[in-house]
Amino acid sequence: MAKFLVKFNVDKCKGCELCVSVCPKNILALSTTEVNAKGYHPASITDMDSCIGCASCATICPDCVISIYAE
Amino acid sequence: MAKFLVKFNVDKCKGCELCVSVCPKNILALSTTEVNAKGYHPASITDMDSCIGCASCATICPDCVISIYAE
Amino acid sequence: MATQKMFFSGFGGQGVLMIGRNIAYAAMLEGKEVTFLPSYGPEMRGGTANCTVIVSDKSISSPLIYEADLVCVMNLPSLIKFERMVKPKKFLFVNSSIISQSATRSDIQTAYVNANEIAKGLGNEKAANMVMLGAIVKKTGVVSFDSIEHVMEKTFAGKKQSVIDLNRNALHAWD
Amino acid sequence: MATQKMFFSGFGGQGVLMIGRNIAYAAMLEGKEVTFLPSYGPEMRGGTANCTVIVSDKSISSPLIYEADLVCVMNLPSLIKFERMVKPKKFLFVNSSIISQSATRSDIQTAYVNANEIAKGLGNEKAANMVMLGAIVKKTGVVSFDSIEHVMEKTFAGKKQSVIDLNRNALHAWD
Amino acid sequence: MRTIFEPTKGMLPVDTSYCPGCTHGIAHRLIMECVEEKGRLGDTLGVSPIGCSVVAHEFMNIDMCESAHGRAPAVAAGLRRVHPNHLIFTYQGDGDLASIGAAEIIHAANRGEKFTTFFINNAIYGMTGGQMAPTTLIGQKSTTSVEGRKKEVNGMPLRVSELLATIDGAVFVERVALNSPANIRKARRAVMKALEVQEKGLGFSFVEFLSACPTNWGYQPIDALKWLTENMIPYYPLGNLRCPEEVK
Amino acid sequence: MRTIFEPTKGMLPVDTSYCPGCTHGIAHRLIMECVEEKGRLGDTLGVSPIGCSVVAHEFMNIDMCESAHGRAPAVAAGLRRVHPNHLIFTYQGDGDLASIGAAEIIHAANRGEKFTTFFINNAIYGMTGGQMAPTTLIGQKSTTSVEGRKKEVNGMPLRVSELLATIDGAVFVERVALNSPANIRKARRAVMKALEVQEKGLGFSFVEFLSACPTNWGYQPIDALKWLTENMIPYYPLGNLRCPEEVK
């Protein structure tokens, strides 16, 4: 089971991809299909199990989209 | 005979005494009697013969009062 | 066609201003009076851009409009916001590549143009606005294709031939 | 004495403003209306200072004057410039320690006060203005010596006794 | 479940008006995180500038006021006179602070005003659409330097932190960058220290953030950060320029 | 008869409005001597500030204009645009330049404007009657700091030359004093160099003169110079802070 939970406040995401670019595990990506209320392709996590909880994504996200929890 | 000629444009003098204070030969003084057109006691030279032509007086005079000539 | 009031709206970057400007320019070449008024200011930051074009036989007093003979929407928020501007029986152009929803009104003439797909097919999605422009010209005849091509000659002067070709193809791609 | 218009002028540093202010203050204590208006601005830089004092039984409309019941001059330029302001038969006070020239008018009452010399005699040339003030009070009675002494008590409060004594002596030195 | 990261209560739960990838958002969050961490959300006052962040008060969960263009340091000095013990900061762009507001920031620093200025240096006038700022780099294109800034015409980009660090009253001066998680964490530490300097009444504190304006630079957000890393940091070296002993 | 010293033709044969012993007069003369020596009286343009020297144009025998308070560097930048080859200078007091005009001087320096600024630092607002200036020394009394300037309230005196020397475009920066014949001669050399920098188009040049205001300091002229020597020079060290190779 995943050790970390990475949550996205989807409708706040602006699809800037900064989180994607800094994830050391390369497990973030913008949705190619979904469009959020603002009209952006939001980011989401592709492989929760690989997450190491480093919070790099949340640290760089300019829009307070990401929350991270352990266990 | 004096080697130097120190001339004062008397009516421009404001009696600030700066020239007096810097003369290495102590040969300048404000007049105690004379009053110029502006109402100041003007500076003048007391002993032309002792003048060494150093131009310190003219250099510090803020009011372009002093001219100095050699011979 | 005494006076044609047109409105173009979409995301910044979709080139809606360019559609409007081309029509305005072409109309001017045809001897018409025209005004072109873009939205401006920081609301354009990554947000929406829109512009108003008026083409008329006589001099135009106000460049502002509150209803239009033609509304062209390039994204969903624009459709929702501006559909109501279309005068009854007049034109609504919808970029159906981006907007999956349909227009709600039935008293107007709605054209769905899958502009991005067509442009992608031509090799560059960025030409979607030219596809839309072509569709508008074809369907409304507000200006002639000749005039538009004339404008393109001027605006693309000095550009690479491939760019010019792409745009010309895009202009004629929809039917 | 419905209204007395007074003018005091001299070099900056001679304390002419202080003469005027003392008279104004004393007159106020006597229940009169008064205005005091000093010259101001950079023309005071090492140049001249002057002030206007009006003392009246009724309220004063303008603090400005163009002729005076009393003019007091503490240096030569002031004499030359302001002698003409004195109303016929009225007073001109001249600090004769500084001004060797005499007044040119004969239709006025001129008092020559060797203020600096008297003050020097009392131990401090700076009190020349107090000598002049005393002369004015004595000769014109515009305010009483009592009122002036009352003012001095206030303004010199906390000062050294020797200073107070000097000034009181200066006030009464001229006759 | 243990919380590793949650958006700070210092930020209101609304969408910001900033472009996608604009690092104004990161700076906002860092400052508010630190204010929250200090337990001072209830008695912190902020001054927003004229610039994209004029609306910071719509996002930061504290009492705030706008300021005329460039005058935020004067405004904060005013706030400080009334509230001697509050946390007070200005948040200013490079057009606002380094251009029109140069006199006000210098004099706030010189008086040793006890507030903190957060300086968002994105080397451009963001809000007005990408004109050259005093901080625009040599060769950088802007709408008023279409061929790139030239030294001969516009002078060299102004290094504000270095300038302010010569002023005695500016007791804390640090330059940070919002280009990577590591640097953002360093930035956060600088913010904490700057606020500490203020709490201890030591003088004026100043944090310069190298920040990205993807929209007016004409880059995608990721490329913008890359451009920042490769071009801004070499000219605007990161690090602390002044720090009082008390907070070291 | 050989002339050892004669008043320069650069000064008009009129009385200045300055107080006895005010060293504005010395600064005026030095500048005009240098302009004359360079044979440039006919194509030199000066900008006078708001301050005691607002009327410099009544004394200096060149084309001049007044400037709104603090804006002389902007005005000179304007003159420079029209006259690329003239000698151009501003002459500014410390209230004018260091206080209200801080932004304009920094940006003129930063653009590397090719003119010279002569900065008359007398640590006081002279013309308005002796209020505290940004340059007023700690403990120095003024009409708005009757108990003497205090660091806690007013910050430390601003060292303008040091501040400007951090700016790339300010290629020549020197501080001199008008307190003795020897220092006045040094000052003259600095003026010459500053004008040379300008003639060679190297960038912005700046000479700060420590100057006396006997009237508002409340000293006799001689004592004022003594005060300057004993108090100003220790805080405002004399010397060159920046000089391009070309004029060394």
Next chain:
Amino acid sequence: MSERVLMKGNEAFGEAAIRGGCRYYVGYPITPQNELTEFMSREMSKRGGKFVQAESELASINMAYGIAAAGGNVFVSSASPGIALMQEGLSFICSAELPLVALNVSRGGPGIGGIQPGQADYNQVTRGGGNGDYHIPVFAPASIQESIDMLYDAFSLADEWRNPIMILADGMIGQMMEPVTLPEPKIPVSEAEIAIRKPWALSGTKKGNRSVVKSLRMQPNDLEKHVEKLFEKYRQAEKELVKYDTDRIEDAEVVFVSFGTTARIVSEVIDMLTEDGIKAGLIRPISLWPFPEEAFSKLNPKTKVVISAELNMGQMMTDVKAAVCGRFPVRLINRTGGIIPTSLEIYERAKKILGEYR
């Protein structure tokens, strides 16, 4: 405190402000109001207030904005060109609806002009030289005592209206001394009280609400609504803040309109004319905005001419003409540049004008 004391105008301004509740003063040196700044630098800290010497008038007005935004009772002063530099700030402050007292001790213009007294800032202060739709109530005292009374009231007035209040004095009132009676000091508002009395002020969200002081309204609808709201206030102010004096206008054949320093001189002129058997009267606008139009309704039909007497090129004429609305001829007697006419000069010019209408 009913003792009469002899005070200089500039110092009386400061003393009255402090007694009226001023707790913060911001200034920058400029003649002819320097003694006020100097007075405040000495007094404020002694009296529990704060003094700031700003680096410029721009900084002054924006520091004052900050103080007002934080709920402090703030006073800012300058003279003509310094007020010109505050125009952006004043417009901003009106839009943010902040209370503030501003004093212009006006001198000669345009530009740096001269330092002698003038009234040539009439347009500058009554017409809002900043951008946009706004108004600033302006009061013009004719004596030091009146200045004191105005400044004493100004702070509560500003608080009440949440708008700057401007006092337009001139160099003569600033520089002269007159005996005055000082009012009792009001009890100052403490920091704690601010949060209660001014919940809109910035004092931290711990007070229970979030305060935002701002001027920008990007949406035209919002901005229009806001301006409408401001103008409701201004319309009210036009009714409530009008203030003027009249003297013998009921049967006057010549009516002077004059404010501040000039009005004092005109008073003397009226006495002179009365002695000549000429019926003369005076309308003295005390509020310049709102302009006391209503005073002109009291003019009798026998009035032959209305004379605006000003120390400028006739800036108040526009308002006088609008108020007279064609019922009587309106003429100007003026000097400018810092020259203050004598009563004799005005008297003679008035007689000449009157001759044209008799």
Next chain:
Amino acid sequence: MSERVLMKGNEAFGEAAIRGGCRYYVGYPITPQNELTEFMSREMSKRGGKFVQAESELASINMAYGIAAAGGNVFVSSASPGIALMQEGLSFICSAELPLVALNVSRGGPGIGGIQPGQADYNQVTRGGGNGDYHIPVFAPASIQESIDMLYDAFSLADEWRNPIMILADGMIGQMMEPVTLPEPKIPVSEAEIAIRKPWALSGTKKGNRSVVKSLRMQPNDLEKHVEKLFEKYRQAEKELVKYDTDRIEDAEVVFVSFGTTARIVSEVIDMLTEDGIKAGLIRPISLWPFPEEAFSKLNPKTKVVISAELNMGQMMTDVKAAVCGRFPVRLINRTGGIIPTSLEIYERAKKILGEYR
């Protein structure tokens, strides 16, 4: 060059200025005039001129002052709050009698307000928001073509009058595009010519005289004399610079007064009313100062009401009322905050007003 081209207002301003003799442009970014600054940054050096991006509007206006003092034909532009910051400078420049062209592409206020088009700077630009006695001729274009013509002429006008000339456009004119015809470029004045044409300008004493450009006059007599001299000029300007358009006012029962952008919309309203059989006319002030009072003498006695239509809270009303001088009722139709009313809205409000007078 009679070819019609489609141009954006902001760019047309720049092009027209260059063709009209502008050799120096100074600006600072501000919406809605940024495209002008950007255009000039690209064009000036190509066209033999110089562009300066100033560090602020204060610096802009003072750089412009320096350029003008040196004899250069200079153009400075900004928008509402930026113009507020120039008030001290403009007053200074008037007093120094320097030529200069200033453009205000005006937006919503007060304060930072908003960035949509507005006309709420009417007072700011016509009343001289700076200190002292002075005036600036202000012209308000209603179309891009008219802006071009104005700017083309403005530089020689400024030179002729040795005074700033102000153009008051608004965000709509700045942002829109229209087909325009550009005038032939004038031959630029060379540096050498400046010394001959403008002997008062700073170009060095080698030209044979010593030039001093100044504003300070410490002696009230000098200052008064100087102001009198300025006002002789202004009185002349009041005669010669008045400019306006009228449309169908001869038999109108309702006359609109409207300038700039608003006047365009009112034109449409007049057509609509005419279609209804209502006789409607328009006075369009082109010069706002001097205000075209004379146009109002042409109104026929049958006129029932004069309606001032403005994008502000009625700032022009004062001038309209003064011009109408009680002969007709004057009413206001306005929007503010950046809202531009439709012709329909004005039409309906006008009909309602007219109803009250029929």
